[in-house]
Amino acid sequence: MDKVIVENLKVKKGNVAILRGISLTIRTHEILAVIGPAGSGKTTFLRCLNRLIDLEPELKPEGRITLEGVKIYGEGTDVSFLRRRIGMVFAVPNPLPMSILDNLTLGLRIHGLGGSGPITLERVERSLKAAYLWEEVKDRLKESALKLSGGQQQRLCLARSIMVDPELLLLDEPCSGLDPISTAKIEEALQGLKREMSIVLVTNNVKQASRCSDRTAFLLMGDLVEINNTDQIFTNPQDGRTSDYVSGRFG
C-alpha cells in the first residue's frame, strides 16, 4: 500500500537545484530512512512533504506529491489539516516555553479538538507512553517543558507530534544531538509507532538507518541514487556510490 507518492520533485533556490527530480513512494506502516551526506537535500525533501517549505518563499517546489491520492500542492489544499495528518520532529528539540501538558495539548487546541478533560489526559498518557517518556514525566506534567533534558525534550516533541494521530511522521535527524540511551529509546518508540503510521526518518547516521528502517533511500547532491529494502542497500547496493557511502568510504 502506498501512502505517499512523490513524482519528479524538484526544488530550486535561484539557479541552484537542491532537489533534481525525486520520485519515490512511502508505504503504509513502514519506516523509510533517508540517508546522504550533508547538503544532499534530505531536509528539503522532508519539508516538502508537509509543506513546511512554504515558510521559505525563495524555494519553489515543482512536481507532484500525493497523500492517499490527494495532491499536497493542489489548489485549495487545507494546509493546516494536511499538517495534522503529517507530523514532524525536528533536528533540534523545540519544546515550547509552556508546561509539558500544554505542549502536548497544543495540537488539539489548534485543531479545535478540545485540550482538557479525561479523554485528553488519556491521550496524553498514551502519547507519552508511545514516546517512552511517561514514567519520567507523569508526576510533573505541569512543569515547564524547558526543564527537561535534551533527550527528554526530543521525546516530548515526538509525543506532541503524535497527539493528533498523524498518518505520516517525519523525523529530521531526531537523534543528532542525543546520547546513545536517548537515541535507543526513540528508535524503540519508532518501532512501536509504525504499527499506526508511516514514518520517514532522515538521518546522518548510517548505522541508525540500518538498525531501524524497513527501506532506505540514498540521496546525493539532490539526486535519488537508490531506494530499496534496507538489507539490500547495506548488503548488496546496486550503485557504486551507495556502497561507497554506506561502507564509509566518503560522506
Add this chain to the structure above:
Amino acid sequence: MRKKITESVIEAIIHISASLAIVGLVLIFIFIGKEALHILTSSEVRQEAGLSRLFLPHSPEPGVPKEFAWQPVSDIPKYSLFPLMVGTLKVTLVALLFALPLALGAAIFSSEFAPSWLREIIKPSIELLAGIPSVVLGFFALMVMATAIQNALGLDYRLNAINAGIALGLAVIPIVFTVAEDALTAVPQSFREGSIALGATSWQTAWRVVLPAAFPGIFAACVLGFGRAIGETMIVLMSSGNAAIMSFLPTYPLRSLSATIAAELGEVVHGSPHYHVLFFIGTLLFIFTFILNLIGQLFVERLKDRLSGSRA
C-alpha cells in the same frame, strides 16, 4: 609590554567614563533631592507648602470650601499637586490608549506577518519617528492637530487631553514598537516551526506561541512607553493648553507635572517655597521613571531567561 600598557590605559579610560556617567546620575539626584528636601525640613516652606498642602484638599481662607488648586503665584499661593498629577495621568492614559494598540499591532505585523522586504521598510520608518524632536511634534499638535481634532469631535476646548495625548502617543509609539518588535523577533524560529508543523496558522502561532513566549518583553515595552509618556515635557506643554484644571475629563485642558517645571522654574523666586515645590515635583518624576525603567529591565531579563529555559 608596550601593548599591555596601552591596554590598561584604554581599560582605565573606559572605566572612568562608565563611572562618570553613574556619578553624574547620582549627583543630579542628590542636587534635586536636596532642594526638594526643604519641603520636609524648612519650617518656613512647610508652613506654606507642607506635604499636607501638596496632597490633601485645603481651604485657602476660612469659610472657603476645601479644594485642590495649583496657583503658586496668586496672593494666597496654592500648591496642591493633585491637579497636576491628574493632568499627567490623564494625558498619559490617552497617549497609551492611542499608542499601545498601534505600536504592538505594528510590532506583531512586522515580526510575524510582513514579508522581509516590507519589514525592512516598516521598522526603520517607525524608529525614525523617535528622531523627531518633541518640540516639532508639539508644534504640529498645537497648530495642525488641535484644530482638526476639535472640529472632528466638536469639542469646546481646542487644546485638551485628547490632543496632547495623541501627540504624546506619537512619541511613545517608536519606543514601544522597537522593544516589542525585538522581543518578538527574539523568539526562536524553531518555536514557530514547531507550531506550524502541528498545523497552526500564522495567527494561531502568533497568538498561542510567539506572544506568550515574548510576553515579558512586550510588558517591558509598555512600561518603558509609560515612562516616556510621564516624563515627556515639551509636547504636553505645547499641546495641552497648560491650564491646571482639576478635571478627569479628557476634553478639558490640563497641566502636567513635567510641563509645570518647564514653565515655572525659569521665573520662580530662588529659594521660595514655590521653588522647592518644583524640585519636589522633579524628584517625584525622577523616582517614578526610575522605578518604571527598573521594572522594564527586570522583565526584559525574565524574557531572556524564559527563552533560554534557565528559569521558566
